[in-house]
Amino acid sequence: MKRKAGWDVMLLLLFAGGLFFFWQKEQDHLKEDLVQQDQLHPIVIEKKEKLIDRTANKDINVVVTEGYRSETRQNDLYAQGRTKDGAIVTNAKGGESYHNYGLAIDFALERSNGEITWDTTYDGNQNGQSDWEETVDIAKDLGFEWGGDWDHFEDPVHLQWNPGVSMNKLQQENDDA
Known part of the structure; x- marks a missing residue:
């Protein structure tokens, strides 16, 4: 034809x-x-920058993959694995995540070849400890809570700073604004 x-x-x-x-x-x-x-809380920005500097001193390149999220974006992620294709990545709906208040970041590592990885066993600086574990130790030292410690939903890419205010109070203050 x-x-x-x-x-x-x-x-x-x-x-x-x-x-x-x-x-x-x-x-x-x-x-x-x-x-x-840029919509992160100033203290989270400071902690994030310290995390990047301290890990760089150990030859670890941390990449922040996400910071502040709108409630729309959060709801879109919540739908993933439920009403949309893909794996479930969060149990938090819009307004229920520290991301929605500029208090959380997600991270990955950059390999020496520029590739971004979420491999928690990767040891790019070849010191016998995974770069992920080293990053998490530094993050905790800076006052971040790590999503990998959660029992209800393990989230190893997630770091959040809790300013001592409940999620209900954050939501209430957001509704009042």
Whole structure:
């Protein structure tokens, strides 16, 4: 069967346009995350920067993958594995996460080749202890709570600073604002 070359070009252009649309959407999400990093509580920003500096001194490159989250983003993540495809990544709905108040960050590690990893056994500085464990020890020393210690839902990428205020109080203050 012989097709006209014009149809092939049109299909190729439609495919390329679709790819560009999805790439642009992902770039917009990445830009949103960068803006949202600035919405962290000043104490969390300070602790995050100290964490990055202290781990760098041990030849560990920590990458903050997410900071502040809007309630819409939180609800979107909550839907994952429930009403949307993917694995469950959170048990917190919008307004129920420290991320929603600028009090939490998620992290990963950067390998020497630039690859981002969530491998908790990775020992890039080759000192016999996983870089993840070293990072968590430093984070705890800085006053972060680690999601990997939770019994109800282990979240090894999550660090949060608890200012001594209950989640109910945070939600109440947010509703009053």
